[in-house]
Amino acid sequence: MTSHYAQQRILEALQQAKGNKVRANQIIMRWASEDPKLLLALAKPHLGGIVAYNIDRVASGRAKKAQPQMRQQATAQADSPFGKDLLKAVADTSSAVFGLEGHAAPRKAGQASQNHINAIHQIASYSKKK
Numbered sequence: 001m002t003s004h005y006a007q008q009r010i011l012e013a014l015q016q017a018k019g020n021k022v023r024a025n026q027i028i029m030r031w032a033s034e035d036p037k038l039l040l041a042l043a044k045p046h047l048g049g050i051v052a053y054n055i056d057r058v059a060s061g062r063a064k065k066a067q068p069q070m071r072q073q074a075t076a077q078a079d080s081p082f083g084k085d086l087l088k089a090v091a092d093t094s095s096a097v098f099g100l101e102g103h104a105a106p107r108k109a110g111q112a113s114q115n116h117i118n119a120i121h122q123i124a125s126y127s128k129k130k
Contacts, residue, residue, distance in 0.1 A: 003041060003044075005037060006038060009028065009031060013031070028042075
């Protein structure tokens, strides 16, 4: 019966989202947070795997190792001025480009050397001959 309930709610969400699966997903997530019966119907087929994973996590000690790291990350995120740094990076015209970051600020284009200019003229002369 619970799978039937979940199917009905999913169809209802799809209808409300006019067939948009992403929007229906958001609707179902919101409903599941408010409706324990729906949450159970959705999670019941996967409950064995969820429980086994968590038992293994606690038995192996990974759960204890993860807790202090999560607390440290949460306090670091609360203390960091990430938003201000992000806005500065977006507004700054000389900020690093992804994949081209280096230890120093990016150099501005300099003047071409005479060898470079001669090479370009030589390449251009070949295309004129053809």
